[in-house]
Amino acid sequence: MAVHRCRFRRACAILPPEILRRIATRGSRTQRDAALATLATDQTLRLSRATHQLLERAPRRPPLAMPEIAKQRTIYDANHRETLPGRAVRDEGSRAGKDVEVNEAYDGLGATFDFFAIVHDRNSIDDAGMHLDATVHFGRKYDNAFWNGRQMVFGDGDGDLFNRFTISLDVIGHELAHGVTGDEAKLVYLGQAGALNESISDVFGVLVKQYALGQTAAEADWLIGAGLFTSKVNGAALRSMKAPGTAFDDPVLGRDTQPSTMSGYVHTTMDNGGVHTNSGIPNHAFYLAAIALGGHAWEKAGRIWYETLRDRRLRPTSTFRQFAVLTGQHAAQLFGPLERQAVAAAWKEVGIDVGSDAGKAGAKGTGNGRGSGRGSGRGTGLRDGAGDDF
Ligand SMILES: [Zn+2]
Numbered sequence: 001m002a003v004h005r006c007r008f009r010r011a012c013a014i015l016p017p018e019i020l021r022r023i024a025t026r027g028s029r030t031q032r033d034a035a036l037a038t039l040a041t042d043q044t045l046r047l048s049r050a051t052h053q054l055l056e057r058a059p060r061r062p063p064l065a066m067p068e069i070a071k072q073r074t075i076y077d078a079n080h081r082e083t084l085p086g087r088a089v090r091d092e093g094s095r096a097g098k099d100v101e102v103n104e105a106y107d108g109l110g111a112t113f114d115f116f117a118i119v120h121d122r123n124s125i126d127d128a129g130m131h132l133d134a135t136v137h138f139g140r141k142y143d144n145a146f147w148n149g150r151q152m153v154f155g156d157g158d159g160d161l162f163n164r165f166t167i168s169l170d171v172i173g174h175e176l177a178h179g180v181t182g183d184e185a186k187l188v189y190l191g192q193a194g195a196l197n198e199s200i201s202d203v204f205g206v207l208v209k210q211y212a213l214g215q216t217a218a219e220a221d222w223l224i225g226a227g228l229f230t231s232k233v234n235g236a237a238l239r240s241m242k243a244p245g246t247a248f249d250d251p252v253l254g255r256d257t258q259p260s261t262m263s264g265y266v267h268t269t270m271d272n273g274g275v276h277t278n279s280g281i282p283n284h285a286f287y288l289a290a291i292a293l294g295g296h297a298w299e300k301a302g303r304i305w306y307e308t309l310r311d312r313r314l315r316p317t318s319t320f321r322q323f324a325v326l327t328g329q330h331a332a333q334l335f336g337p338l339e340r341q342a343v344a345a346a347w348k349e350v351g352i353d354v355g356s357d358a359g360k361a362g363a364k365g366t367g368n369g370r371g372s373g374r375g376s377g378r379g380t381g382l383r384d385g386a387g388d389d390f
Pocket residue numbers: 012013014174175178198201
């Protein structure tokens with residue numbers, strides 16, 4: 001088995017704790033038990049993440065040779081325990097078996113890998129050929145899915161409010177994109193930077209799905225987590241990038257509280273400053289930009305967002321506005337003034353006016369400065385003076 005790379009120790013779960021807390025107070029006894037058990041596990045994972053982040057500050061060494069782009073997946077079965085990774089049940093290239101979750105996890109990891117490899121010439125999550133592992137059947141009735149920095153983990157759901165968490169390809173793409181963000185911009189999981197971190201995962205999550213389905217921006221549903229809810233829940237999905245705040249409205253789960261513009265920005269101490277809530281604002285900006293640019297969202301809007309994510313001027317504590325300015329600059333560099341205008345208009349519609357800043361392509365040093373080759377030994381340092389003036 002391949003040696004794990006353990007740099008991204010981050011347990012980023014798809015379900016925010018607020019939804020689970022609401023179920024714990026409003027749900028039936030069995031719904032409440034599953035939600036409380038999931039919350040307890042998630043809390044342990046968060047503590048583990050924080051500890052590992054303190055311990056892992058070593059700079060990254062460049063690989064000795066540029067690895068080939070090749071998928072390497074292994075799916076494990078936790079057999080309803082919470083011990084990772086569990087028993088290996090499917091390796092790269094082996095045939096599908098009868099276990100739906102094993103097959104969905106295998107295919108979802110593959111679709112995400114293919115998207116980043118083909119569209120962005122990225123060699124796995126770390127751009128250095130990281131082995132992709134996933135564990136299914138984690139815990140009993142575990143109502144979540146997460147990326148722990150080394151692998152994906154999927155619960156079966158309680159079967160009452162939630163279906164299996166392998167069901168949504170965009171959820172798998174979302175979680176793996178946390179690994180990409182952890183490798184590139186390292187956006188802290190707090191406040192606006194945390195909401196950007198969440199939004200970038202939603203952006204690449206939906207793009208993985210749209211790419212797999214061959215959908216244009218106009219054809220796509222722009223939902224995150226469609227299929228996760230059972231028919232008991234009044235809701236289409238966890239989030240909607242097209243219409244934030246409308247994804248669900250349910251007596252037990254509560255309602256979707258995502259704002260779509262800055263006027264609805266939620267100031268809270270919950271959920272690391274509302275990272276799963278305020279992500280609705282940059283999510284909607286991406287949706288508006290993708291619709292305005294037309295065609296397949298990954299071809300223009302997705303590339304602009306990806307190059308922004310890789311831009312060294314994007315700091316771990318960057319704000320929405322700083323991110324928005326960089327998207328405008330990358331739109332201009334990659335495509336031209338019309339695309340820059342479309343991106344600036346999208347941000348303006350969500351209440352972030354980047355004005356002429358977004359047009360300053362090249363004014364403060366163009367390009368992302370990260371080298372174009374795979375495994376180019378990108379460091380973590382930011383360039384001198386960059387990023388202070390937007
Ligand atoms: Zn997330």
